[in-house]
Each structure stands twice: as C-alpha cells, then as structure tokens.
Amino acid sequence: MSVAIENFVKAIYKNGKRDNNDTKPGSIAKELGISNAAATDMAKKLATKDLLHYQKYQKLELTDKGTKMALNVVRKHRLWESLLFKMFDMSLHDIHREAELLEHQTSDLLANKISAYLGNPKFDPHGDPIPNEDGQITTTDTSIAMSQTSEGKTYIISRLMSDDKEFFDFCAQHGLKYGNTILISKQFTTNKMTQILINNNTIILNEDFTSIIYVNEHH
Amino acid sequence: MSVAIENFVKAIYKNGKRDNNDTKPGSIAKELGISNAAATDMAKKLATKDLLHYQKYQKLELTDKGTKMALNVVRKHRLWESLLFKMFDMSLHDIHREAELLEHQTSDLLANKISAYLGNPKFDPHGDPIPNEDGQITTTDTSIAMSQTSEGKTYIISRLMSDDKEFFDFCAQHGLKYGNTILISKQFTTNKMTQILINNNTIILNEDFTSIIYVNEHH
C-alpha cells in the first residue's frame, strides 16, 4: 500500500479519535493538506479495497482492515519517536517530522526490533500509547485535558497532543514535558484560561493549550 | 527531489564505480528494474535539472550536483546500515533492505545525529566507505578483490560488495565477515577458483564470489 493510502487511513483514525470525531472527507482533506475532491476520490478507491465504508455525504469509517493498517502505521510512528527521542538530542517537533516519513518505510520486522530494544514501551515521548504488533492498544487512558482539571490539585503531564512546532518549543521552554508535575493554581472559567505552577514558575495557558495537554491526577 | 530521482543518480554513481563503468541507460535500467525507455526518459529529465550530462547513445555522467546528491543518499544508506547493524540482530541483507528505503526519508540533520552517535565511522558493516556531510570520501581504499590475492598470504576482509541475500547468508554461515582474517591456501588460476582457510575451515570459492569480496593484506 502506498504512502498516500497509509496517510489517509491514519488521518481517518486520528480524526476519529478526537472529540469532534469528524471523519468527513473535508476534514480528512484538511488534515492531509489535499483538496476535498481528492479526499472523496481516495475514499471511493479505498472502499473498493475494503479499508473503509463509504457512503455519499457521510462520515468515513474504517473497516477492521483499515483500522489495523492505521494502527500499524501509528505503531511505527510512535516507535520511531521513542527511539529517536532516546538516542538523539532532538526537539519533539523534529522527531515527529522524521517519524512522519520513516513510519512508511519500516518493515514489521524492524518495528519489532525497535520495540524490543526499547523494552516494548507502552507510550511514546508525547505520552501517546503505542499499539502492539497486532494493532491493539492495551493501555487504558485515564488522563483528562488540562482544561478539565480542578483548582489546587496536582497533576502529572501524560500527553501532549499536537504536531505543532511552536507548541513544542513553548512546552520545552517551560518544562511542560511528559512525566512532569504541575499544580493547577487557578481556573479562569469565564475566559477559559488556566494558571499553573511548574518548576516554581507560574504560567497562564489558554484553551488552545489546555485542551491538548493531558494530565493524570497525582496521588 | 523524489525517491525515483535519488535512486537514479545513485545507480549511475554505483555503476560508474564498478570496474566496467557502465552507465549507459540500459545498465541503469537493469540496476533499477525499470525499462530502458524509462531510463532514457529520466536521463533527459535529469539533464534539465543539471544532475547529469546527457548525450544520445552515450554513457550518462553525473554533474557535480548529481554526484553530490548520489553521495548524500549513499551516506544515509551506509549510516543506516551501520546503525541497524550495531543495534539490532539482523542479517546484512535485511539491514540493506531497510536502509534502501530509509535512506530517502532521512534529513541531513538526522543523518548527522546518527553519524555522531556512531562516532563518525568511516566504513559501514560491508566495509563500504561512508561519505562525509559534504559528500566526500576521505579514506583511500587499498583493498583488492579476493580473486587478485596471492597464494599463501593472509588477508583481512574489508568489503563485501553485494546486495544479494544468498551471498550474505553464505558469508554469515562461513565467517566471511568484515574484519575477519583469511588465508589464501590455493589459487586455481585456470578455473578461477580460490581456496581459502577461515576459522580452520577450508572453502573453495568461484569467481562470482572472489570478485566481490575485497581484502587487505595482513602485515
């Protein structure tokens, strides 16, 4: 299967996982940076390959086969991110960009070697779960968006859900890193801002940030 | 530049390095597994991009720009082979196949990180020299084909110039590995066979093998 196809099913998978669950051709097109027409075309084509269910004007839904393919690509992406992060001093954004290309050129054999080398990790450096060889995610994610946290409580950062360079640069600069501890000092409910304390620094984040930074309560 | 273009200039570079120095479209086509017509087409196209000199019915010759591109790809290939060989228990052939894909999806930044991690090695696991960041090979190769060795002398294996699985399997099985020592016990000049002693085992190799196994005299 081509890179275009792998990226297409991956985009459907990713959009399907998001809150909005928007997998109509238009939003897939946006995700991939292609025209709506191209997305419709591809959707029809992949339906004939039994990778997704296509019905005019409806959301695209992956078949089991399509889901498996998407998870296989996601697995390779997250394994590469984990490996590069461990071995090299590179920014999360750079690592993401490399993984975005390498994921399509990696045999299952190599993916398994990488996984074994890393001790079969369950999460990548963003805190995203790594599917196993059979395309299953065995961990259950109990984390919540920072926007949903309670004032005065302490949390541990569990996921940074983004591909954006500026976001990662900001996070790196302020210690917003997978595994780090933060205190929610104030929730500004009307403006949807959150004030946190991290490394003895107070930062105020808006909803663009607090909706993609996920945390687990610290006990 | 596309994968097809990178592979095309790489094929010209590789064929140009070989004894026969055959870089006419037909042999490039053979190397890449495409039709002669496709090779001619591509050659014309790359001439307009200043990657090679094209003259009807003549050998293809890379420009400086083309050579640099080829060496950049070769560098990435050999760095990947070195890294995978060091990290994972995989056959030389498997490693080659992975590197063949990864080489096109690797930024210069990542290549440099890999190189630094490995201590900027000069050779890959086949004994092939690794070009530096500027596309230069600074080492001088004094090795000779096993077919050119002298009876009774001892040599160290310095290069295994092949992509072939069966060849690598054979080598792995008999200890024919980069850095290993062999004694040339007999040269059968009429049949072009070579009898060697390695790990206390005697093997007789024909010219298909002795022409692609390179060695340095052991002093």
Next chain:
DNA sequence: TAAAATATTTAAGCTTACTTAAAAATATTT
C-alpha cells in the same frame, strides 16, 4: 565489412495522486 544482434530512443498509453471548476447535496442562519 556486411549481416545480425543488441541497445537506445521515440511515441503512445497507463496508473496514481493530485488539481480546479462547476454541479449537487447538506448544513446553517435568519
């Protein structure tokens, strides 16, 4: 060196993965 074999080039055509423009359907707003 002429004939035969081989290699290269040209020409026409195919598939993939896109594009833009216009038509048709759906969703949103008033």
Next chain:
DNA sequence: AAATATTTTTAAGTAAGCTTAAATATTTTA
C-alpha cells in the same frame, strides 16, 4: 421554512514515473 453558506461530489485535466511497441542507432559477430 426559506435563503444562504458550506460541503461534497462529479468532471475534466495535470505531472510523475512507469509500460509496451516500433523506429533508429550502435555494437558484435561471422
């Protein structure tokens, strides 16, 4: 609910990287 805006689909077209078939040039062999 009608009008408007947005999305989706259809249709036609493009570029890259191939293919096969036929024409042309080169190389080999007898």
